[in-house]
Structure formats: structure tokens, C-alpha cells
Amino acid sequence: MPERLLVCTAWPYANGPIHLGHVAGAYLPADIFARYHRIKGDQVLMVSGSDQHGTPVTVRAEQEGKPVEEVAGAYHRSFLDTWQRLGISFDLFTSTHTQNHQEVVYEIWRGLKAKGFLYEGKMPLMYCPADDRYLPDRYVTGTCPHCAFLGARGDQCDSCGRPLNGVELIDPVCTFCKNASSTPEMRESQHYFLKLSALNQELLGWVEQRGKGLWRQNVYKFTQNFLSEGLHDRAITRDIEWGVPVPEPGWGRKRIYVWFEACIGYLSATVEWHKAHDDPEGWKDYWYQSRGAKVYNFIGKDNIPFHTIIWPGMLMGYNHDLREAGGEALNLPYEVPANEFLTLEGRKFSTSGNWALWVPDYLERYDPDPLRYVVTANMPESSDTDFSWREFVRRNNDELVAAYGNLVHRVLTFTYRNFEKQVPAPGPLDDVDRALLARADEALAAVATSIEAVRLREAIRHAMALAQDANRYLDDKAPWKSLKLDREATATTLHTALTAIAALKQAFSPFLPFSSQKLHELLGRTGTCHDEGWGVVPPVAGQALPEPFPLFVKLDDKIIEEETARLG
Secondary structure (H helix, E strand, O other), rough: OOEEEEEOOOEEEEOOOHHHHHHHHHHHHHHHHHHHHHOOEEEEEEEEEEEEHHHHHHHHHHHOOOOOOHHHHHHHHHHHHHHHHHHHOOOOOEEEEHHHHHHHHHHHHHHHHOOOOOOEEEEEEEEEEEOOOOHHHHHEEEEOOOOOOOOEEEOOOOOOOOOOHHOOOEEEEEEOOOOOOOOOOEEEEEEEOHHHHHHHHHHHHHHHHHOOOOOOHHHHHHHHHHHHHOOOHHHHHEOOOOOOOOOOOOOOEEEEEEHHHHHHHHHHHHHHOOOOOOOOOOOOOHHEHHOOEEEEEEEEEHHHHHHHHHHHHHHHHHOOOOOOOOOOOOOOOOOOOEEEOOEEOOOOOEOOEOOOEEEHHHHOOOOHHHHHHHHHHHOOOOOOOOOHHHHHHHHHHHHHHHHHHHHHHHHHHHHHHHHHOEEEOOOOOHHHHHHHHHHHHHHHHHHHHHHHOOOOHHHHHHHHHHHHHHHHHHHHHHHHHHHHHHHHHHHHHHHHHHHHHHHHHHOOOOOHHHHHHHHHOOOOOOOOOOOOOOOOOOOOOOOOOOOOOOOOOOOOOHHHHHHHHHOO
């Protein structure tokens, strides 16, 4: 039976272009997973959008001296362009700055408030006397009270991953003015709070049931440890005038805090997509628990607590007593495959220090599939990994060009030149032929199993191993030698090799969509890779073949020094 899967990715702040750390953390793994399941025949909806209300966006706007909406809109358009050129196949990439999103946020707000999970209270906030304004958490930096990291933000520490409030920081500094003579001070302000403390035990039980044995160990242990310490209620409004307005009278100068409303975007995006496709009730198939869909949240490790604690807690609160009232409970995340961090040439990505590989810049100079391949082969699934230009060039040349691309090109070229530009008819198979065909079936099954478990490094290794097996087969059979001695045996060898290449096309298609589609057409086929489903479709004898061309470009070693020099 086909599955119904909602594939969600973290919402990037619309305050700068996409860099490679973002891609490795959430967007490429989600795309690979979604592409595979679409080919397999499952019902997949992949959604996300620009987080246009985060304080990083207002900081960027103030730095550029432009209206926030203009800055957020410009980066949103940049994201859309990047996704298209990199092959990230969102069904909908929207933004938090839509009327639809606001309406869905208000629905969750009203449900939580009616069930006693939202309440008013006062909280101390950092206030900058020099700027004469309250400071949202992202406007404050200082020393983390938990791990002593010096560069902690007011909303979260990037070192230990703990969510914070600005008032918790030691030696706080106003991020924007950095006025050494005007230290931020604490002042009280009225806000709404989410009653997370009342959901602690329910969340613990859910994590034990859902996380153990399914989630990655880093996700499960981090969440379990956090919950075992006990949750505290968190403010969900802020003294800021950019964002979703608070749906209560007298709160006009405050907005709903971004961490509360951004995760609701997964739900609002699903609603938006179905409205746009004339199916306004269709979102329920993905969100009502009774309908059996699975929700996957692809994120980086800095987002773990928001997706395994806060967002599930909000859903639990909203679901409270729904069934007794005749309503339908909403789905909690099924799996949260959070990746660790990708570093760049041994150093952490730093947007302020320009230590980043900006994806739009990369796509101006190189093809997308080599980047997708190298990142997947080194994806930070269980520990931090590093991207280097030396490794990029090596893997492109040794693996994509020499192992996979060369196999495809020499088989297609030899066939095109010696068998009238068409797929030859095979004769009887021998044991070696049958062994390669069996290996192709095994490889596709292994790739499928690994992708379904979101072990993508393992999956792409299975695909490349089949390419290496096919190379060995071709070398052993040596059709260039047998051509003059036994044309039928040569035709059998080439047909078998073309069948293995057809399997490789499918195995690599979630990872390398552009080159896989090119190969699909080089095999004389119409439509797309997706049309054939997840399996080996052997070539048809007599099928006309177009003139072959290389799938990948060999890179010169000099680009290692050139690209490294661009950093910083």
C-alpha cells in the first residue's frame, strides 16, 4: 500500500542567501527522501518556506537601512531560485508573511488558550537604554550560563544547543548598537506564555514511545535529557512590531514570537497548498491522526528542541480533549532526522566572517549534481563532517567522472558506434551476466532500505558500489575484444551492461536528478525517471540511441586554490 508522507524542512530566515551548511543540514536530505518516495509511488507533499518574521530579518534590514518586508521578500526570491537550480523539489515553498499562515496560527492560538495552555504574565526582558527599546532575544549576545560559550545568542546557545532567554546571558551586549557604555538592563514586560510545564510528562512518554529505536541517537538522547530536567513555561510574544500580530485587544505593539509561529508553518503550508489545488479539506489527510500519514521534520541539530519538545508540546496542548469533543487530533512528528553540523575547510560556517560556501555563487560556476553527490557522501548524519574543495574535486573526478560517468560513456559510445545506434538484441546469458543483473536488483533494494531509514550516506554508497561492479564486469567481458570474434556475445554483454546502467540511473535519481534525467534520455527513453517507478527497466532491443555525451565534467586541481582563496 502506498504511504502518505508529509516532508517538512526547517524554515530558513530570510536574512541572507542559502549556504552549504543549510543544504547539508536539512534541504538536501529532505529532497532525496521525497524524490525516492515519489518514484516508489507514495503520496508525498514536501513543504517549507521563508521565515520572514525572525529577528535576524529585522537585524539585517536595520543593517541595510531598508524596510523589513523588502529585505525579506528579496531573500525569499533568492531561495526560490536556489531551490530550482539545485533541484530541491518543494511542492510548496511559501513564507510566514501570508494571510493564510496568520489564520492558521490564530487557530492554534485559540485552541491552546481555550484549553488553558496559554496565559498572561510578566517577564523580565533585556532593555537597551542607548536605543530606548526592548531587545528581542536575537538582539542580545553574551556568555551561555550552561556551557560558558562566549558567543551565545539570547534565544539559543549554538555550542550546547539549549534554548535561552536574553536575561539568562552573562555579560549581555546589545547586538545592534554594541554600546560598551550602555549595558542592557532588565525590565518587566507583559506577555503570553505557553504552559510547557504541564506537558512535560506527556512529552516524556511520547518521546520514549516514538523516539527509542526510531530516532537518531543524538536526537533521542538530547530530547530525553532535556525533558528529564523539567520544562519551564516560555513566553510566546515579544516587544517588536514586525511579525504576526497578537490576536488579543490591547496588544497592538507586540507580536507572536517567531519560534511559536514558525513551526505552525508546516500546517499552514499544507493548508495553503491544498487551497491552491482546489481541495480545501485535503490538508486533513496529512494532519488528522486517524488518516495515518507520517510527518517527517528534516532539520539541523540546532533546531532539535523546537521540533521534539516545543512543537510537539503545542500540538499536544491543541489536541487536548479534542476527541472527547468530537474533533480530530493533529499529527505529531513521526521522525525528526536531524543532522549534525557541516564545517567548511575545518572551520565552522560564519556568515558575518564570510566563511561560507554560498550556494547561489557555487551554481554560477559549477553543476548542481556534483555538489549534491559530495554532500550526500559526506552527510553529517551522526557527527559533524567537513567540506573541503580538495575532497570535492577528488570525489567528482575519481567517483562521478571515472567510476560512474566513464562507465556510462564507454558503454553507450561503444554500442552507438558498433550496433547501428541502437540497443542490441542479447543472446543467451551466462553466469557472469546473471550475477550482474542480480547485483543490480540487490543494489536498488539496498538503496531503498537505506533511504527509508534516512541513512543517505549508506544509500549512495550502495549505488556507487553497483557502478564499480559494472566496471569490473565490463573489464572482464572486454566487448572491444569479443566484437570481431563473437558479435552475439558482445551484444549480450552490452545489453547486460545497459541494464545495469538503467538500474544505476534509478538508484542515483534521488541524489543526482539532473544527470539521471540526462542518462534517461541517453538510453532513448521518454518522460522522466519517476515514470518508471523504483525498479530495473531493461533496455528494449532495437531502441534508438542518441549520440552519447559525458554526464560529468572533470575538474582541474587549480580550482582548489581558487575557491579556497574566496573564503573569508
